[in-house]
Amino acid sequence: MSNNLRMVIVLTVTAMLSGLVLSYAHDMANTYIQRNEEAKLRLVILDVLPGAEDYEVLASKTQPEIPEDDVTLSEAPPTQQHIPVYRGLDKNGEEVGLAFIVENPGYGGLIRLIAGIDTRKDTLTQIQILEHKETPGLGSKIADAPFREQFAGKSITDPFVVGQDVDGISGATVSSKAVADGLRTTIQEVMKRYGKRG
């Protein structure tokens, strides 16, 4: 009995101490990890918005900007309600375009990508896949140049339907559709909120 009790106590104390150490380490590291991620995000944003020297955050995951009178929000799928949107600015502080994050479930998990809109021409500048868990060799091709580059220069009013104006990847219909559908719904949502008003 006393031996059993001792085992329980030793295991409990070990687990508690481990938890304590880990939560402390996590707190310490978290600020730096977030700073790294912001720096990385900055690079991608400036990359998808040619001509941009700087950007301002219109909405992010932590600070979703929800227009007060926007009751149509509920039309967007739940994952799309907080779309991080960034406005790219050139040297003179003029808007060159909008960059935004698209999240849509693919075949193996959530696909996260960033897309840029040239707001003067109303065309997509380019898209970059940030994260995906698609099948290697099939769905993973959404991150490859041939698939991604077909979106560059597309008008934002295009239908974004695989088989019509988007070439899908054979063997990866779900992944291709996830990218096209995500882009379509998110572009509509972003333009509704931040497109040229009036």
Add this chain to the structure above:
Amino acid sequence: MVNLVKDFWNGVWDENTIFKLQIGMCPTLAVSTSAQNGLAMGLATTFVLVCSSALVSLVRKLVPNEVRIPVYVVIIATFVTVVDLFLKAAFPDIHAVLGIFIPLIVVNCVILARAEAFAGKMPVHRSAADALGFGIGFMIALVTLGSIREILGMGTWFGMRVMPAGYVPWSIMVLPPGAFITLGFVVAAVNLISRRSTATSRSS
């Protein structure tokens, strides 16, 4: 003192994880694509190995025999998570390359093997010397493999160009087959050296 040196040298050469015992091969083959990755992985593993061996040795009399393995694993996993967070915070690029292999240090059999075979029975200073030896031995192996593969496969060493400009890199060396090919040659060389040295020590 002699004991400590012996404990240390045991892991570096006599029972080198990769060259002699040939365990812990999974991270070895996967991350030894460049000298820098090998060094980072080696350092991370050495840190975990030394910390967990020392701590296991410290608590060895408090932990009941029946639950020693879960306790060891929790200790090892804690240190691995700390390393993982540290790399993510301080060296995000290295963390992105090593990725899944950092959390997998938890199940690197060398670490549990040293805790179970040595640290669980020996005093702290000897356990630390033993763990340091095994860690450094592992690191030397990874840096050796990484250097050979990087020099032949990319023409660089720690990112610096070492091969002449006209050198055409053998890309196979940085791909998975290159890991097996390089390991085969390096193990053969190590066996040759140790056979020679036992032969000379016997004849003298």
